Amino acid sequence: MTHTIVNPADEEFVTVVEGADVEQTDAAIAAAAVAQRDWVAAAPADRARALRRFAEAVDGAVEELAAIEVRNSGHPIGQARWEAGHVRDVLDYYSAAPERLFGRQIPVAGGLDVTFQEPLGVVGVITPWNFPMTIASWGFAPALAAGNAVVLKPAEWTPLTSLRLAELALESGLPEGLFQVIPGKGSVVGERFVTNETVRKVVFTGSTEVGQRIMAGCAAQVKRVTLELGGKSANIVFADADLERAAATAPYGVFENAGQDCCARSRILVERSVYERFMELLEPAVQGVKVGDPRDEGTEMGPLVAAAHRDRVREFVPDDGDVAFRGSAPDGPGFWFPPTVLTPARDARTATEEIFGPVVSVFPFDDEADAVAFANAGRFGLSGSIWTRDIGRGIRVARGVESGNLSVNSHSSVRYSTPFGGFKQSGLGRELGPDAPAAFTETKNVFIAVD
Ligand code: NAD
Numbered sequence: 001m002t003h004t005i006v007n008p009a010d011e012e013f014v015t016v017v018e019g020a021d022v023e024q025t026d027a028a029i030a031a032a033a034v035a036q037r038d039w040v041a042a043a044p045a046d047r048a049r050a051l052r053r054f055a056e057a058v059d060g061a062v063e064e065l066a067a068i069e070v071r072n073s074g075h076p077i078g079q080a081r082w083e084a085g086h087v088r089d090v091l092d093y094y095s096a097a098p099e100r101l102f103g104r105q106i107p108v109a110g111g112l113d114v115t116f117q118e119p120l121g122v123v124g125v126i127t128p129w130n131f132p133m134t135i136a137s138w139g140f141a142p143a144l145a146a147g148n149a150v151v152l153k154p155a156e157w158t159p160l161t162s163l164r165l166a167e168l169a170l171e172s173g174l175p176e177g178l179f180q181v182i183p184g185k186g187s188v189v190g191e192r193f194v195t196n197e198t199v200r201k202v203v204f205t206g207s208t209e210v211g212q213r214i215m216a217g218c219a220a221q222v223k224r225v226t227l228e229l230g231g232k233s234a235n236i237v238f239a240d241a242d243l244e245r246a247a248a249t250a251p252y253g254v255f256e257n258a259g260q261d262c263c264a265r266s267r268i269l270v271e272r273s274v275y276e277r278f279m280e281l282l283e284p285a286v287q288g289v290k291v292g293d294p295r296d297e298g299t300e301m302g303p304l305v306a307a308a309h310r311d312r313v314r315e316f317v318p319d320d321g322d323v324a325f326r327g328s329a330p331d332g333p334g335f336w337f338p339p340t341v342l343t344p345a346r347d348a349r350t351a352t353e354e355i356f357g358p359v360v361s362v363f364p365f366d367d368e369a370d371a372v373a374f375a376n377a378g379r380f381g382l383s384g385s386i387w388t389r390d391i392g393r394g395i396r397v398a399r400g401v402e403s404g405n406l407s408v409n410s411h412s413s414v415r416y417s418t419p420f421g422g423f424k425q426s427g428l429g430r431e432l433g434p435d436a437p438a439a440f441t442e443t444k445n446v447f448i449a450v451d
Contacts, residue, residue: 003156005159005160029124033149035175035178050173051145053096054172059170065087072161075294090141092147093141093416093417094142094144097146105213112447112448117146117441118442119441120442122150126190129154136152139152142439151199157306194214200224201225205229220246226431228426228431230262231354231382231422231428233385234385234387235269238387240388241387243281252289254266255286258337265383265385267360268282272365279324291329303337313359321387324342324347328415331416340359341360343362343397344361346363354376354382375401380425383407386408387408388409403422403426404422406419420433
């Protein structure tokens with residue numbers, strides 16, 4: 001089973017990647033289990049040093065990894081460089097964990113009671129195609145730091161940076177078998193992570209539908225899961241906000257990575273009294289987004305990842321019915337789609353489903369209660385933004401919106417040092433932040449009698 005990779009910006013052939021079958025997947029998992037036993041037996045300081053060396057190897061390869069992502073995924077070079085640097089930073093951050101994975105000492109009668117954070121063993125990480133290397137690192141870095149081995153299945157469309165990261169791990173001195181990247185189909189390699197009993201946890205990022213299936217499959221073995229799934233996040237703009245800034249930044253809250261972002265603020269909710277003014281400001285901001293060749297340093301938005309995905313996004317906007325205005329996109333080869341602003345009804349398909357492309361819908365709202373109720377409508381709850389100069393309202397609304405990651409007067413979602421994940425059907429569990437390594441351990445309680 002092979003997968004042909006084409007450059008989404010020009011449709012040129014890049015390479016062919018051989019997908020693993022079930023036997024190869026099982027062999028990799030068995031090798032990971034062997035490597036994990038030696039890894040956990042190594043001194044914490046040695047494991048920490050090994051992860052720091054891996055981080056250094058990634059640091060030395062930032063330009064190379066970025067160039068691979070530009071060709072494989074069509075990410076603008078500036079963004080791809082940030083992504084490679086983020087992988088280094090995530091590894092650096094969790095390299096402190098092996099020496100800080102503390103248990104507790106609990107006061108009890110008749111002895112000493114202590115807890116240990118024991119590694120799970122082999123962890124399976126399944127990643128999507130939208131942010132291939134960053135999302136991979138959110139799984140493998142804390143899992144390795146907590147003493148586990150990792151097998152990682154990248155998405156079929158975008159395996160190249162993950163494959164290179166596995167090579168860098170070996171080159172940096174990480175033991176053979178400890179971190180393996182196994183390209184292949186979700187229904188073969190990914191499914192095997194779920195059914196193979198040696199894999200003790202599955203970390204899945206992708207669509208809610210596949211996530212539900214993985215959770216159901218893991219239930220058969222009471223296997224641990226972390227799920228990072230879809231989103232339809234709200235960007236709520238109150239009348240008292242800095243409207244110029246809110247409008248100037250709104251396109252970047254949704255069109256980053258061509259809208260192929262689970263945190264995309266794909267619904268903009270604007271207080272009715274400033275709706276017209278906001279739209280006047282939003283139009284030039286959207287038309288100012290620089291869409292073009294991802295290799296150009298000034299490019300802000302590249303193509304969609306694949307022809308099939310471009311066609312799916314197109315289906316959401318079959319005609320100009322709800323289109324308020326659009327930005328630009330290159331003609332010719334490549335899977336281009338212009339930034340598009342819609343003004344649909346609140347119950348329209350474009351208003352409720354995750355499009356995962358550069359399409360945003362704008363809606364007026366009446367008051368704070370209406371804004372919070374509409375932001376909370378639907379099955380997702382991943383991120384969101386609130387624009388207001390009223391600090392009390394900013395806090396109230398942030399507490400009222402049922403999402404895992406909110407920002408007031410900004411669109412930030414992801415920092416490696418803060419937890420990330422979704423409410424409702426946007427996910428289960430949290431990644432990143434100080435507690436991530438603990439999610440790759442079991443707590444063991446040991447009582448030692450003193451009498
Ligand atoms: P997808 O669910 O189609 O695929 C994700 C991964 O799962 C791929 O590697 C795929 O091969 C694998 N897979 C498919 N079927 C499988 C099966 N039966 N068993 C095991 N693995 C299987 O998602 P996608 O289209 O690659 O990614 C887009 C989705 O990911 C969007 O819904 C987006 O919101 C979501 N996403 C969420 C986050 C988050 O952190 N919450 C981040 C990025 C993307």
